[in-house]
Amino acid sequence: MGGECLDTRETILQNALELFYTKGYDSVGVQEIADVAGITKPTLYYYFGSKIGLLKExxxxxxxxxxxxxxxxxxxxxxxxxxxxxxxxxxxxxxxxxxxxxxxxxxxxxxxxxxxxxxxxxxxxxxxxxxxxxxxxxxxxxxxxxxxxxxxxxxxxxxxxxxxxxxxxxxxxxxxxxxxxxxxxxxxxxxxxxxxx
CATH class of the missing domain: 1.10.357.10 (Tetracycline Repressor, domain 2)
Structure with a gap:
């Protein structure tokens, strides 16, 4: 279970970095990050709290x-x-x-x-x-x-x-x-x- 949480967190982080890099931070929405990472928005909020929380990480x-x-x-x-x-x-x-x-x-x-x-x-x-x-x-x-x-x-x-x-x-x-x-x-x-x- 713990490894799965780390994998999910890392997947979100890497997909967010890719999107922020290719499109710019302001042009990327939480739903897009969730879709690309293959998760739900509540999952993203669970791990990072918000889009800015994700950027902080x-x-x-x-x-x-x-x-x-x-x-x-x-x-x-x-x-x-x-x-x-x-x-x-x-x-x-x-x-x-x-x-x-x-x-x-x-x-x-x-x-x-x-x-x-x-x-x-x-x-x-x-x-x-x-x-x-x-x-x-x-x-x-x-x-x-x-x-x-x-x-x-x-x-x-x-x-x-x-x-x-x-x-x-x-x-x-x-x-x-x-x-x-x-x-x-x-x-x-x-x-x-x-x-x-």
Whole structure:
């Protein structure tokens, strides 16, 4: 019985993620999720309470994994290029492994500020930004030309990685995306060139 409950819960979760990813959170109704998952609406409400409750579970599962992964990778060890490399590698690996969640996360981050889905995503995006910002704040002594530009560097680095992942996804034509260490090193090198110029 317990395994069956876990299977039902997981089926609902995965089908909801697929629908949120393909159609957008606001365009998906509870009935559609239930139909695709092969359950009744009362079953969905039993497990998640509501559509936003379901989104919260999706965010908790994948958002927490992302933040935990990046906490380790973004630890600054007095080597800015290597810290950025480890962070970019971890973020890219996560985005490729959980592509549907990654693109849902990006979409939700651009929703209207008062949208309930945006509000649920915001803490994860804020944590991501703060981790990247802390890298540049900790590297202020290493970068003599920081001049209070830590926030711009953090936003630029996140934007660079996001655009790179988007580019890889668009050009993969449905094939598996493989990113090499050399590609990540080159990405970080180009970003660092912009910082030092």
């Amino acid at each position: 999706v965010l908790k599962r994948y958002g927490t994994e992302m933040i935990d992964l990046l906490k380790d990778a973004s630890y600054y060890d007095n080597d800015l290029p290597m810290t950025l490399y480890k962070t970019a590698a971890a973020f890219t690996e996560f985005a490729i492994k959980h592509r549907k969640f990654y693109f849902l996360m990006l979409a939700l981050s651009y929703y209207a500020k008062e949208n309930e889905a945006h509000k649920e995503m915001e803490p994860y995006m804020s944590d991501l930004y703060q981790m990247i910002l802390s890298i540049f704040e900790n590297a202020a002594n290493e970068l003599g030309n920081m001049n209070g530009r830590q926030q711009k560097f953090a936003m630029g680095f996140i934007g660079t990685i996001n655009y790179y992942i988007l580019f890889l996804s668009e050009t993969s034509q449905g094939e598996e995306i493989i990113v090499t260490n050399d590609q990540i090193f080159t990405l970080v090198h180009q970003f660092m060139h912009g910082i030092y110029s």
